[in-house]
Amino acid sequence: MKTHPLDIRQLYNNFDAPVVAFDCGQRCAAYNSSGLPFCCDICRAVPAALQPEWDYLRPNTDLWHVWRGDECESAPEDPQNLLDETPEHMLLLACLGPDRCQRQYRALSCRQFPFFPYITSDLRFLGLAYDWEFDALCWVISHLDQVTGEYRQQFIQTYDNLFAAWPAELMSYALRSQDMRECFIERRRRIPLLHRNGEAYLISPSSERMQRVSPERLPTMGYYHSTQ
Ligand code: SF4
Numbered sequence: 001m002k003t004h005p006l007d008i009r010q011l012y013n014n015f016d017a018p019v020v021a022f023d024c025g026q027r028c029a030a031y032n033s034s035g036l037p038f039c040c041d042i043c044r045a046v047p048a049a050l051q052p053e054w055d056y057l058r059p060n061t062d063l064w065h066v067w068r069g070d071e072c073e074s075a076p077e078d079p080q081n082l083l084d085e086t087p088e089h090m091l092l093l094a095c096l097g098p099d100r101c102q103r104q105y106r107a108l109s110c111r112q113f114p115f116f117p118y119i120t121s122d123l124r125f126l127g128l129a130y131d132w133e134f135d136a137l138c139w140v141i142s143h144l145d146q147v148t149g150e151y152r153q154q155f156i157q158t159y160d161n162l163f164a165a166w167p168a169e170l171m172s173y174a175l176r177s178q179d180m181r182e183c184f185i186e187r188r189r190r191i192p193l194l195h196r197n198g199e200a201y202l203i204s205p206s207s208e209r210m211q212r213v214s215p216e217r218l219p220t221m222g223y224y225h226s227t228q
Protein backbone atom coordinates (compact mmCIF):
# COMPACT_ATOMS: atom_id res chain seq x y z
CA MET A 1 0.00 0.00 0.00
CA LYS A 2 1.36 3.43 -0.93
CA THR A 3 1.88 5.70 2.07
CA HIS A 4 2.33 9.45 2.38
CA PRO A 5 5.69 10.74 3.62
CA LEU A 6 5.70 11.54 7.32
CA ASP A 7 7.07 14.86 8.55
CA ILE A 8 8.66 13.53 11.71
CA ARG A 9 9.76 16.92 13.05
CA GLN A 10 6.20 18.21 12.77
CA LEU A 11 4.86 15.02 14.33
CA TYR A 12 7.20 15.51 17.30
CA ASN A 13 6.44 19.24 17.62
CA ASN A 14 2.72 18.50 17.82
CA PHE A 15 3.17 15.78 20.43
CA ASP A 16 5.31 17.44 23.04
CA ALA A 17 3.04 17.81 26.08
CA PRO A 18 4.10 15.86 29.17
CA VAL A 19 1.74 13.07 30.23
CA VAL A 20 1.08 14.66 33.63
CA ALA A 21 1.70 18.15 34.99
CA PHE A 22 4.93 17.23 36.84
CA ASP A 23 7.92 14.90 36.43
CA CYS A 24 6.34 11.49 37.00
CA GLY A 25 9.81 9.92 36.88
CA GLN A 26 10.20 11.13 40.46
CA ARG A 27 7.22 8.98 41.44
CA CYS A 28 8.48 5.70 39.98
CA ALA A 29 12.31 5.82 39.95
CA ALA A 30 12.58 5.09 43.68
CA TYR A 31 11.04 1.65 43.06
CA ASN A 32 13.54 0.74 40.35
CA SER A 33 16.79 -0.86 41.57
CA SER A 34 18.72 1.19 38.97
CA GLY A 35 17.21 4.42 40.30
CA LEU A 36 16.00 5.31 36.79
CA PRO A 37 12.41 5.89 35.71
CA PHE A 38 11.21 2.53 34.43
CA CYS A 39 10.41 3.78 30.92
CA CYS A 40 13.91 5.28 30.47
CA ASP A 41 15.79 2.23 31.75
CA ILE A 42 17.07 0.12 28.85
CA CYS A 43 17.01 -2.90 31.17
CA ARG A 44 13.25 -2.50 31.50
CA ALA A 45 12.07 -1.13 28.17
CA VAL A 46 13.71 -1.08 24.75
CA PRO A 47 12.33 1.82 22.68
CA ALA A 48 11.19 1.09 19.13
CA ALA A 49 11.06 3.69 16.36
CA LEU A 50 9.43 3.78 12.94
CA GLN A 51 11.92 3.63 10.08
CA PRO A 52 11.04 7.26 9.05
CA GLU A 53 11.80 8.38 12.62
CA TRP A 54 15.23 6.79 12.45
CA ASP A 55 15.82 8.39 9.03
CA TYR A 56 15.14 11.74 10.72
CA LEU A 57 16.92 11.10 14.04
CA ARG A 58 20.14 9.56 12.75
CA PRO A 59 21.53 12.65 11.01
CA ASN A 60 20.14 15.12 13.55
CA THR A 61 21.17 13.87 16.98
CA ASP A 62 23.67 11.67 18.78
CA LEU A 63 21.01 10.72 21.34
CA TRP A 64 20.24 7.32 19.83
CA HIS A 65 21.98 4.28 18.46
CA VAL A 66 20.55 1.07 17.08
CA TRP A 67 20.01 -1.33 19.98
CA ARG A 68 22.77 -3.95 20.14
CA GLY A 69 21.37 -6.08 22.93
CA ASP A 70 24.42 -5.67 25.17
CA GLU A 71 23.34 -2.35 26.76
CA CYS A 72 21.97 -4.10 29.82
CA GLU A 73 24.01 -6.88 31.40
CA SER A 74 21.11 -8.18 33.45
CA ALA A 75 18.52 -8.14 30.67
CA PRO A 76 16.37 -11.24 31.03
CA GLU A 77 15.18 -10.93 27.43
CA ASP A 78 16.95 -12.90 24.71
CA PRO A 79 18.00 -10.18 22.20
CA GLN A 80 17.11 -12.42 19.27
CA ASN A 81 13.56 -12.92 20.58
CA LEU A 82 13.05 -9.21 20.89
CA LEU A 83 14.40 -8.64 17.37
CA ASP A 84 12.16 -11.40 15.99
CA GLU A 85 9.09 -9.77 17.60
CA THR A 86 9.88 -6.34 16.14
CA PRO A 87 7.81 -5.49 13.04
CA GLU A 88 9.82 -4.98 9.85
CA HIS A 89 9.03 -1.26 9.61
CA MET A 90 10.45 -0.59 13.10
CA LEU A 91 13.90 -0.55 14.71
CA LEU A 92 14.91 -1.08 18.30
CA LEU A 93 16.97 1.82 19.66
CA ALA A 94 18.87 2.73 22.80
CA CYS A 95 19.49 6.28 24.01
CA LEU A 96 22.15 8.00 26.11
CA GLY A 97 19.94 7.70 29.20
CA PRO A 98 17.76 10.11 31.17
CA ASP A 99 20.71 12.25 32.37
CA ARG A 100 21.54 13.06 28.75
CA CYS A 101 18.07 13.02 27.23
CA GLN A 102 17.41 15.57 24.48
CA ARG A 103 13.69 16.11 24.82
CA GLN A 104 13.18 17.46 21.32
CA TYR A 105 14.57 14.21 19.90
CA ARG A 106 12.53 11.79 21.98
CA ALA A 107 11.02 9.09 19.81
CA LEU A 108 7.31 8.58 19.41
CA SER A 109 7.60 5.58 21.73
CA CYS A 110 8.91 7.88 24.51
CA ARG A 111 6.13 10.40 23.93
CA GLN A 112 3.35 7.84 23.90
CA PHE A 113 4.53 5.87 26.94
CA PRO A 114 2.74 4.35 28.85
CA PHE A 115 -0.05 4.38 26.27
CA PHE A 116 -0.85 3.01 22.84
CA PRO A 117 -3.80 3.76 20.57
CA TYR A 118 -6.63 1.36 21.36
CA ILE A 119 -8.37 -0.04 18.26
CA THR A 120 -11.67 -1.94 18.44
CA SER A 121 -12.18 -5.25 16.62
CA ASP A 122 -14.08 -3.28 13.95
CA LEU A 123 -11.04 -1.00 13.52
CA ARG A 124 -12.10 2.19 15.28
CA PHE A 125 -9.42 4.20 17.10
CA LEU A 126 -11.18 4.88 20.41
CA GLY A 127 -8.55 6.42 22.65
CA LEU A 128 -5.62 5.62 24.94
CA ALA A 129 -5.05 2.21 26.54
CA TYR A 130 -1.98 1.52 28.62
CA ASP A 131 0.89 -0.87 28.09
CA TRP A 132 -0.23 -3.59 30.49
CA GLU A 133 3.25 -5.06 30.87
CA PHE A 134 4.10 -1.99 32.95
CA ASP A 135 0.98 -1.84 35.07
CA ALA A 136 2.78 -2.77 38.29
CA LEU A 137 5.69 -0.38 37.63
CA CYS A 138 4.46 2.84 36.03
CA TRP A 139 2.97 5.41 38.40
CA VAL A 140 0.88 7.01 35.63
CA ILE A 141 -1.00 3.76 34.94
CA SER A 142 -2.25 3.80 38.53
CA HIS A 143 -3.17 7.50 38.30
CA LEU A 144 -4.96 7.86 34.98
CA ASP A 145 -7.00 10.76 36.38
CA GLN A 146 -3.76 12.81 36.38
CA VAL A 147 -3.22 12.58 32.62
CA THR A 148 -3.70 16.07 31.24
CA GLY A 149 -6.31 16.98 28.67
CA GLU A 150 -3.60 18.59 26.53
CA TYR A 151 -1.63 15.33 26.40
CA ARG A 152 -4.74 13.32 25.52
CA GLN A 153 -5.63 15.73 22.75
CA GLN A 154 -2.12 15.67 21.28
CA PHE A 155 -2.02 11.88 21.46
CA ILE A 156 -5.32 11.51 19.58
CA GLN A 157 -4.38 14.10 16.96
CA THR A 158 -0.95 12.53 16.42
CA TYR A 159 -2.36 9.06 15.81
CA ASP A 160 -5.23 10.34 13.68
CA ASN A 161 -2.57 11.94 11.47
CA LEU A 162 -0.27 8.93 11.57
CA PHE A 163 -3.03 6.49 10.64
CA ALA A 164 -4.16 8.75 7.79
CA ALA A 165 -0.62 8.87 6.43
CA TRP A 166 0.24 5.27 7.20
CA PRO A 167 -2.81 2.95 7.47
CA ALA A 168 -0.64 -0.11 8.18
CA GLU A 169 0.14 1.39 11.57
CA LEU A 170 -3.52 1.18 12.53
CA MET A 171 -3.47 -2.54 11.75
CA SER A 172 -0.39 -3.00 13.89
CA TYR A 173 -2.15 -1.36 16.89
CA ALA A 174 -5.31 -3.34 16.12
CA LEU A 175 -3.27 -6.49 16.75
CA ARG A 176 -1.87 -5.04 19.95
CA SER A 177 -5.38 -4.16 21.12
CA GLN A 178 -6.48 -7.68 20.34
CA ASP A 179 -3.57 -9.01 22.44
CA MET A 180 -4.72 -6.79 25.29
CA ARG A 181 -8.29 -8.09 25.05
CA GLU A 182 -7.03 -11.68 25.16
CA CYS A 183 -4.78 -10.95 28.12
CA PHE A 184 -7.58 -9.19 30.03
CA ILE A 185 -10.00 -12.04 29.33
CA GLU A 186 -7.47 -14.31 31.05
CA ARG A 187 -7.03 -11.85 33.88
CA ARG A 188 -10.82 -11.50 34.18
CA ARG A 189 -10.48 -7.74 34.13
CA ARG A 190 -11.92 -4.92 32.10
CA ILE A 191 -9.69 -2.60 30.06
CA PRO A 192 -9.40 1.00 31.29
CA LEU A 193 -9.62 3.48 28.42
CA LEU A 194 -9.09 7.24 28.17
CA HIS A 195 -11.56 7.86 25.39
CA ARG A 196 -11.09 10.40 22.63
CA ASN A 197 -14.31 12.07 23.82
CA GLY A 198 -12.54 13.11 27.06
CA GLU A 199 -14.28 10.54 29.28
CA ALA A 200 -12.90 7.36 30.87
CA TYR A 201 -14.40 3.91 30.34
CA LEU A 202 -13.97 0.30 31.32
CA ILE A 203 -14.24 -2.01 28.31
CA SER A 204 -15.28 -5.63 28.53
CA PRO A 205 -12.51 -7.50 26.68
CA SER A 206 -14.94 -10.15 25.39
CA SER A 207 -18.04 -8.18 24.36
CA GLU A 208 -16.24 -4.79 23.97
CA ARG A 209 -19.15 -3.14 25.79
CA MET A 210 -18.10 0.08 27.51
CA GLN A 211 -19.07 1.49 30.88
CA ARG A 212 -18.32 5.12 31.66
CA VAL A 213 -16.41 5.58 34.91
CA SER A 214 -14.89 8.36 36.92
CA PRO A 215 -11.12 8.25 36.23
CA GLU A 216 -10.43 8.64 39.97
CA ARG A 217 -12.05 5.26 40.49
CA LEU A 218 -9.86 3.33 38.05
CA PRO A 219 -7.74 0.64 39.71
CA THR A 220 -4.30 1.19 41.22
CA MET A 221 -1.68 -1.53 40.90
CA GLY A 222 1.73 -2.82 41.90
CA TYR A 223 3.84 -0.41 43.91
CA TYR A 224 1.08 2.18 43.90
CA HIS A 225 -1.81 0.04 45.01
CA SER A 226 -2.02 1.48 48.50
CA THR A 227 -1.03 5.05 47.72
CA GLN A 228 -4.36 6.34 46.41
S1 SF4 B 1 5.60 7.32 32.43
FE1 SF4 B 1 5.49 5.81 34.10
S2 SF4 B 1 7.46 4.68 34.03
FE2 SF4 B 1 7.71 6.57 32.81
S3 SF4 B 1 8.57 8.09 34.25
FE3 SF4 B 1 6.32 8.34 34.30
S4 SF4 B 1 5.64 7.04 35.98
FE4 SF4 B 1 7.72 6.38 35.47
Ligand code: SF4
Pocket: 039, 040, 041, 047, 063, 095, 096, 097, 098, 099, 101, 102, 105, 106, 107, 110
Ligand atom coordinates in the same frame (compact mmCIF):
# COMPACT_ATOMS: atom_id res chain seq x y z
S1 SF4 C 1 15.14 9.47 24.83
FE1 SF4 C 1 14.74 10.41 26.81
S2 SF4 C 1 12.57 9.95 27.22
FE2 SF4 C 1 13.25 8.50 25.61
S3 SF4 C 1 13.96 6.66 26.69
FE3 SF4 C 1 15.75 7.99 26.42
S4 SF4 C 1 15.88 9.19 28.32
FE4 SF4 C 1 13.81 8.33 28.20
